[in-house]
Amino acid sequence: MTEAGGTPGVFDARHYTYLPAWAKGAVLAAATLLLFLAAVMIYRTLGRDDAGDNILFYLSLAQTGALALIFAIIILFSTRDANVHDLHRLGDQFLLNYVTDALKKVSVPALGIDRFDVRDLGRKDIYGRVLEMQSPKLDLRIWIGHNVRRLLVIYFVPLGEGDDVEKLEQHLAHTFEGSRIAGYTVGFEPARQGDQHFVSIWAKAETSTEFLYNPREKLFWAQDIAMMTQSFLRSVQRKQIPIACKLEPGPL
Template sequence: MIDSKKLIYLPGWIKLTIVSALTLCLFAAVYVSLSFVGVPDHSDWILLSLSLAQLAATALVISLILIFGEREANLHYLISKTEMLLLNNMPKTLRKIEDSHGQKLNVAVSAINNIFGANYHLENKNTKTKMWIGFNVDRIIVAYFLKTAESIETMQSIFQYTFGGAESVGYKVNFEHATIKSSGEQVISIWCTWPGMQDGINISTDLLNSPDKKLFIIQDIAMMTQSFIRTAERNSVNIYTDADPAPL
């Protein structure tokens, strides 16, 4: 079976030829139908030409949809979709997060950085934290920093339900000690990558152009972040660092 997405990459002259041939076929079929109207014993020709006109019209519409579908596959279009998701959709969803006291947080977002991500600063009177989120077409990365001298094992135990739940929907979660070179700040980086595998099915495919998949992942990141904040509050873990979280 031919993948319709590959058809939009045909050379322009082939696309023009296809559209021209279908248009010519459509007009020819309509002309033949009208020519035989009222002519005795030519009803079969009329039915045949009308069927051909219907077929040509359908094929022409499908061809035009695929050709104009090139916009969906355009590199600049995908970049703009990524920026819209990071700078508009994601902050709007993060603002729905509530801390342990039921209070929502203010969310500030940076410009695009580290190639395909942005930093987010979440804060209210009870708590504050930072995070970095990156969308690389079908791969998602979420990074949190902890300011603590505790061991990685201790932090993994404290946040086991937060990130255990994330792993159940396909995230791979890593904890790593790091020293911020510019300031010497000691942090634990929590690095979550989402390849989108669930029950053996890749649910990250065509993420940027699929509203339901996009809604799933941004709401899931918000839920994970809410759990991260509430768990930290319950266990008195400092989740605010001087450094902005970023890929290590």
């Protein structure tokens, strides 16, 4: 398998899984024809005086055709991506194992926090989950979701009187400028639900379509989310920005 986001190599099986139907049919026809011709030639040489000169060649040809036919059926008609339930399971595994483990290692030295407990608050919206990071001095809820090839992370920050989005962006510039360099698109969106005014901070990044099948890519993005979250927490601590929001984060 190629590295995260890389283009599959010439001999990568993914090329052949997604061949058009006519190409798959042509490969199967060629393998079947090779096997058939080899069988015919073996039959025609049986009983002939010079059969020994050619029989081994025809047997090898038949074996090659049979193996080509078997591998063509296995590779060309692989349907691993057709199992939607399996894709959802792998998505939850990424959030509940990879991301959760990475978030546990986040630290905020200024508050004496060297790790967090992370609790799953369940699925929210179409494809994401809310994770809650807990410590004696600081808690944070995060919405994280992965949609086939797009990763989305959302934080909610409450807005008090006199606060504005531009000021919040300035305070968190260090954190999210680094995220942009790493490939995220970042947005600050003011919103209101009931009597709660807040800013939805979202960070979006593109992954490869093979993301859920690539442990190295999953580890990379999980640790990257944890690093971004750690920088976010350290920045709000330095700037004394309150982040205790009674609302669960999620897409607006």
